[in-house]
Amino acid sequence: MDQCIDDESIFDDAFNSNIKFEKCNGTEVKVNGKNIPEAIKTFTLIEDIPEILLRNIKKKKFTRPTPIQKYSIPIILSGRDLMATAQTGSGKTIAFVIPIIQKLIMDPVTLVKDRNHCEPQVIIIVPTRELAVQMKITISRLTRNTGIFSFACYGGIKVSYQKDQILRGCHILVATIGRLKSFVQHGVITFSSVRIFVLNEVDRMLYDDMKSEIDCILNHFSMPPVMNRQTIMMSATLPEKTRHLAQFYLKKDYLLLTVGIVSSTSMNIKQTFYMVNKFEKRNMLTEILKKDSAGTIVFVKRKWVVDYLVTYLNKNNIPSVPLHSNHLQHHRKIALNNFHDKKTNVLVATDLASRGLDFKCVNHVINFDMPPKIEEYVQRIGRKGKPATQAISTSFFDPNEDYSLVVPLIKTLALANQEIPDWLVKLRQDAKCNDANNVLDQFVGLDIRHVNNSNDDCEEW
Ligand SMILES: Nc1ncnc2c1ncn2[C@@H]1O[C@H](COP(=O)(O)OP(=O)(O)OP(=O)(O)O)[C@@H](O)[C@H]1O
Ligand SMILES: [Mg+2]
DSSP, rough: EEEEEGGGEEEEEEEEOOOOOOTOOOEEEESSSSSSSOSSSSSSSSOOHHHHHHHEEEEEEETTTOOHHHHHHHHHHHHOOOOEEEEEEEEEHHHHHHHHHHHHSSSSOOOOOOOSOOSSSSEEEEEOOOHHHHHHHHHHTTTTTTTEEEEEOOOOOHHHHHHHHHOOOOEEEEEEEHHHHHHHHSBBBBBBTEEEEEEHHHHTSSSSHHHHHHHHHHHHTSOOOGSSEEEEEHHOOOOOOOOOGGGGGGGGOOOOEEEESTTTOOTTEEEEEEOOOTTTTTHHHHHHHOOTTTTTEEOOOOOOOHHHHHHHHHHHHOOOEEEOOTTHHHHHHHHHHHHHHHHHSSEEEEEEGGOOOOTTOOOEEEESSSHHHHHHHHHHHTOOOTTOOOOOEEEEEEEHHHHHGHHHHHHHHHHHHOOOOOHHHHHHHHGGGGGGGGGGGGGGGHHHHHHTTTTTOOOOO
16 A cells, blocks of 8 residues: 655744755655554654653754654654655654664663673664764764663774774664674674664665675674564665665565655755866866855765865865875864864865765855766765755766766756756767666656565565
8 A cells, every 4th residue: 555645734834953845845755565654743742752862852953853754753663664765964864763762762672792792783884984973973962861872883993992882882883884894703793682774875785886795794694584673774865776676675564655756856956067078177166166165065086086186276275175985084084074164165075975974064066077876966966055045066067978867867957947958958869878768767766566566465575
């Protein structure tokens, strides 16, 4: 059974803080699956919510839940597996963090730990170290005075320090995959007590390179099987391939929650494109940044180009910092903090910065190089700060490099009511683009279970 709710009522007030939903006319919230729990209307109406958790939510100045939160909180509390998608910046983090904390408070299980190992009860996997840190901060604030301990484990930090912290005991472990694997291999972490497993940015985590690592974790002998754990997956972009793969990690009665159009961009971003060749990009970038550079992220494909551009921009009196994976973690942290604190105007980064990071200071995203996939474009321009305000994105489109994006870009722009450049439409007619036509399929927010097998109720995973 599908429950399809034209949920305008939940957008009709502006939040105290920086999320604006009141103009999302006709935004559709869709839940696929059976026995769907009722959505909540306010945080106070969450069944059995502990007073302390409510107080922590209030301290964060979250006055009312966003649409994804209204639906996902009761779903997760009911114990169902969930695959969910909603636009960038729509509050997906606390959409799963709040019910997880509530479950740990209301149904406590003694934390298993000794001098050599610890058994976290919740594992949250994220693609980058920076996102792990951000998520840990959110969790720490919401678990204040609850007796629930959380920790972020990620590479680039002393293993001995992280090991000590983990052995002190942690209920909720936020982790990047490499460091987690290494702690598991050394027996510092085992999964025997895992109750909830979360894949944040699930489409990124199930990309070809990462999928085998995820499989390695989920196939670990100590990991409870799918029937004995709750599995949650979230992302702002959910291509069809991910929806296919993800089902194999979920119970067959999982719920699929989609808020708005799958993999769409916010209407509050003015998306501008320039057709350029690679030799024109640097001058064009400088020209744009000389007019106004405050709060700009420049996305670049190659790490050496990041460093080169930062040197060049600084020489031209445009204060910039680099972010890519070849830099020491300490330098990555300083660069990000300087940008966050507005000590520097421009962050030049690879796709390391494209996912999940909540940049309040960003009002302009520049794609110096286009990403290889449309999902990364959607994620990148979603890094803009305050959702309620108009932000801009500027993209340098090189037809020789980026032609495979023509069709999905046109679709993305049309969905967000953006102007589609004539040259992009012309390129679409180019024979080169024919192969990309089927990319359109990935925007259809279908429940894969219904596509593949209309009578899949008996199917066992
Ligand atoms: N109910 C709420 N009321 C007000 N602000 C909120 C609420 N929920 C979340 N926020 C804030 O919205 C911002 C974005 O939240 P979050 O990072 O969870 O978005 P997201 O959906 O995960 O985005 P992305 O897809 O980019 O990862 C954060 O600053 C967060 O504190
Ligand atoms: Mg997120």
